[in-house]
Amino acid sequence: xxxxxxxxxxYLMVLSIAIPIMIQxxxxxxxxxxxxxxxxxxxxxxxxxxxxxxxxxxxxxxxIFGGVAGAGIFTAQFFGQNNVEGVRQTVRFKLWTVIVLxxxxxxxLLIKGEALILLFLTGxxxxxxxxxxxxxxxxxxxxxxxxxxxxxxxQVYAGTLRECGKTVLxxxxxxxxxxxxxxxxxILIYGKxxxxxxxxxxxxxxxxxxxxxxxxIVVVVTHHQSKEYPFALGLYRTLLLPRDLTKxxxxxxxxxxxxxxxxxxxxxxxxxxxxxxxxxxxxAFNISNTIANVFNIVFIALGDAVAIxxxxxxxxxxxxxxxxxxxxxxxxxxxxxxxxxxIMFILAPLFPNLYNTSKDVKELATNLIRAFAVFLPQSAFxxxxxxxxxxxxxxxxxxxxxSVFVLVxxxxxxxxxxxxxxxxxxxxxxxxxxxxxxxxxxxFILVKKGVWMQNIVADA
Numbered sequence: 001x002x003x004x005x006x007x008x009x010x011y012l013m014v015l016s017i018a019i020p021i022m023i024q025x026x027x028x029x030x031x032x033x034x035x036x037x038x039x040x041x042x043x044x045x046x047x048x049x050x051x052x053x054x055x056x057x058x059x060x061x062x063x064i065f066g067g068v069a070g071a072g073i074f075t076a077q078f079f080g081q082n083n084v085e086g087v088r089q090t091v092r093f094k095l096w097t098v099i100v101l102x103x104x105x106x107x108x109l110l111i112k113g114e115a116l117i118l119l120f121l122t123g124x125x126x127x128x129x130x131x132x133x134x135x136x137x138x139x140x141x142x143x144x145x146x147x148x149x150x151x152x153x154x155q156v157y158a159g160t161l162r163e164c165g166k167t168v169l170x171x172x173x174x175x176x177x178x179x180x181x182x183x184x185x186x187i188l189i190y191g192k193x194x195x196x197x198x199x200x201x202x203x204x205x206x207x208x209x210x211x212x213x214x215x216x217i218v219v220v221v222t223h224h225q226s227k228e229y230p231f232a233l234g235l236y237r238t239l240l241l242p243r244d245l246t247k248x249x250x251x252x253x254x255x256x257x258x259x260x261x262x263x264x265x266x267x268x269x270x271x272x273x274x275x276x277x278x279x280x281x282x283x284a285f286n287i288s289n290t291i292a293n294v295f296n297i298v299f300i301a302l303g304d305a306v307a308i309x310x311x312x313x314x315x316x317x318x319x320x321x322x323x324x325x326x327x328x329x330x331x332x333x334x335x336x337x338x339x340x341x342x343i344m345f346i347l348a349p350l351f352p353n354l355y356n357t358s359k360d361v362k363e364l365a366t367n368l369i370r371a372f373a374v375f376l377p378q379s380a381f382x383x384x385x386x387x388x389x390x391x392x393x394x395x396x397x398x399x400x401x402x403s404v405f406v407l408v409x410x411x412x413x414x415x416x417x418x419x420x421x422x423x424x425x426x427x428x429x430x431x432x433x434x435x436x437x438x439x440x441x442x443x444f445i446l447v448k449k450g451v452w453m454q455n456i457v458a459d460a
Contacts, residue, residue: 003208004327004328004330005132005331006090009400010325010328011332011410013309014060014302014305014309014329014332016306017162017165017300017304017309017451018166018302018304018305019029019301020167020170021162021167021170021300021301021304021305022297022298022301023174023175024176025297025301026290026294027174027175027178027288027296029293029294029296030178030294031202033290033291033293033294034182034185034204035169035181035185035203035207036050036051036286036290037289037355038185038186038285038354039189039199039200039202039203040287040354040355040357041354041355041356042189042199042200042356043356044129044279044280044283044356044357044358044361045133045136046136046199046200047283047286047355047357048133048136048137048279048282048283048286049117049132049133049134049135049136049137049138049139050136050137050138050140050200050203050204050255051282051285051286051370052117052119052120052121052137052282053137054135055120055268055271056109056113056116056117056141056263056268057144058146058267058268059261059264059265059268060101060105060109060294061094061151061264062100062147062260062261062263062264063105063248063260063261063264064098064101064151064152064155065155065258065260066140066156066256066257066258066259066260066261066360067092067094067097067101067253067257067260068097068098068156068159068161069093069253069256069257069260070249070250070253070254070255070257070395071090071093071097071249072090072094072159072160072163072254073092073157073252073253073307073311073390073391073393073395074086074090074245074248074249074252074309075087075091075163075260075267076163076307076308076312076391077166077311077312077314077315078164078315079092079163079164079312079315079453080312080313080314080315081082081310081316083313084115084230084231086245086368086425087160087164087231088234088235089091089156089242089245091156091160091231091235091243092235092238092240093245093249093253094155094156094159095156095239096157096241097253097257098152098153098155099440100151102148102149102152103113105311106145106148109145110143110145110334112298113138113141113191114134116140117138117141118134118135118171118270119272120251120275120282121133121273121275121279121282121312123133125264127183128266129279129318130279133279135277136199139201140200140201140203140204142206143201143208144204144208145209145344146208147207147208149211150208150211150212150214151211151214151215151421152294153215153218154170154173154211154214154215154218157170157219157222158170158174158218159171160231161174161218161222161229161307162304162308163307163311164229164231164314165185166228167231168264168345169217169218169221169222169229170218172217173214173217173218174179174214176213176214176250177210177211177213177214177217180206180209180213181206181207181209181210183422184202184205184206184210184406185202185203185206187202187206188201188202188203188206189203189206189359190202191201196270198370201202202444211219219365223235227249241389242331250415252376252384252395253283253395254395255395255396255398256378256390256395256398256399256400258403259395259398259399259403260403261403262403262407263267263402263406264405265407266407266410266411267405267406269407269411269414269415269431269460270406270410270411270414271285273411273414273415273418273419274418274425274428274429275335276412276418276419277418277425280358280360280361280364281364281426282366282423283357283361284361284364284425285363285365286435287351287352287355287357287361287362287365287368287369288365288368288369290374291344291348291351291365291369291372292344292369292372294336295340295341295343295344295372295373295376296376296379298333298336298337298340299333299336299337299376299380299383299384300316300382300383301381302329302332302333302336302383302388303333303383303384304382304387305383305389306326306329306330306333306391307387307390307391308328309325309329310322310325310326310387310388310391311391312331312394313325314391314392314453314455315455316353316375316455318457322391322453323450323453326388326447328445329386329397330381330384330388331385333380333381333384334377334380334381334384335381336380337376337377337380338376338377341373341374341376341377342371342373344369344373344376345370345373345374346368347368348366348367348370348373351365352365352366352369364425364426365460366387367374367426368426368429371425371426371429371430371433375433375436378433378436378437378440379436379442381443382436382439382440382443384445385401385440385444385446386398386401386402386443387445388399388452389443389446389447389451390452391452392451392453392454393454394451394452394454397446397451397452400440401442401443401446404440405438405442408438409438410432410435413431413432414428414432414433417431417432427446
């Protein structure tokens with residue numbers, strides 16, 4: 001058991017990194033939940049329109065995460081090596097990456113936004129309801145596009161800070177941002193304090209403003225306190241990158257970008273497969289996913305801790321310490337999420353009743369939340385193993401492990417079961433989740449074999 005249980009010092013180190021991330025993500029997801037409830041109390045069409053757009057933006061978000069993640073592996077290892085200039089170069093690479101991704105994404109959504117929203121409105125439902133959902137979705141999308149550059153810049157800076165073990169500033173900026181979002185949601189959605197009633201448009205405006213508030217805080221404080229964050233000193237003197245390092249980051253990072261893009265597309269395809277049954281399914285999945293995201297913060301933060309701690313050990317050439325820390329982190333993540341899952345399962349019926357929607361939607365949402373809870377420990381294990389493999393730069397393996405699995409196994413399974421069987425929606429969802437047991441087995445073998453134990457900045 002000593003192999004999987006650390007001492008007090010170890011857990012204090014882990015929690016010092018994970019708790020600020022949990023707090024930031026927790027409050028962000030909690031405000032997203034309140035945002036979702038506020039829109040949901042207006043009506044099902046408004047909630048579904050915003051939910052579909054958020055599913056599209058989810059693909060963009062993960063493209064950004066994937067785009068900066070490859071450089072982030074180098075950031076963590078350069079930091080472990082005390083190489084400030086190396087960290088600075090990785091930030092410049094991230095900046096170029098998000099600029100390109102923003103141009104592509106905004107252009108695509110401006111041209112094909114309506115067609116993409118309609119992909120999720122092919123299920124059963126009244127024509128008027130579908131038309132209203134499309135209208136609300138388009139209104140929401142056009143405003144949300146304005147916030148994408150701010151979101152991307154936050155990921156460049158906040159990701160770098162976390163990879164250097166500096167998690168407090170991103171947390172503080174996130175707290176201010178979500179507070180701003182919450183207050184503006186209340187004012188703009190419902191028209192309080194003399195403001196007009198803007199509904200879903202108000203929710204989008206609040207989100208965009210909050211993102212720029214977060215961006216300004218992170219960027220300004222980072223550069224103002226350059227002694228605390230030395231990579232910021234001289235960051236913009238040039239945006240030119242060393243050819244050799246750029247090639248290394250690109251080779252390691254491209255599989256991550258492709259992986260996150262394809263994985264997010266796979267997740268969206270799963271939702272589209274489920275939505276083929278009815279528009280009520282879209283609403284139920286929106287509710288259950290939003291609730292699940294609040295509880296998922298534990299394994300997400302601990303996954304980040306794996307990437308940071310293990311990555312820094314690998315960069316410093318401490319292979320034995322990296323393996324030991326990784327074993328304990330994976331066990332800790334699964335143990336914590338088992339406890340969270342029990343709480344989530346018990347509280348499941350409470351959340352859907354906060355929405356102004358039909359009884360059938362509430363019942364399906366409750367059952368889906370319970371299903372998410374049952375599979376939470378499994379998700380924690382997969383997430384921790386993914387970040388373990390990624391920390392050593394084995395990005396091609398993570399590509400096969402993550403997105404290829406979703407596209408080859410999960411999506412075809414959901415496609416066949418949703419279209420060619422009469423199985424209830426809940427049963428289909430459970431079957432897709434059970435297929436991830438295969439992925440758990442693969443992850444266990446890869447971690448145990450130690451294929452991820454590699455210092456990729458030794459000669460950089």
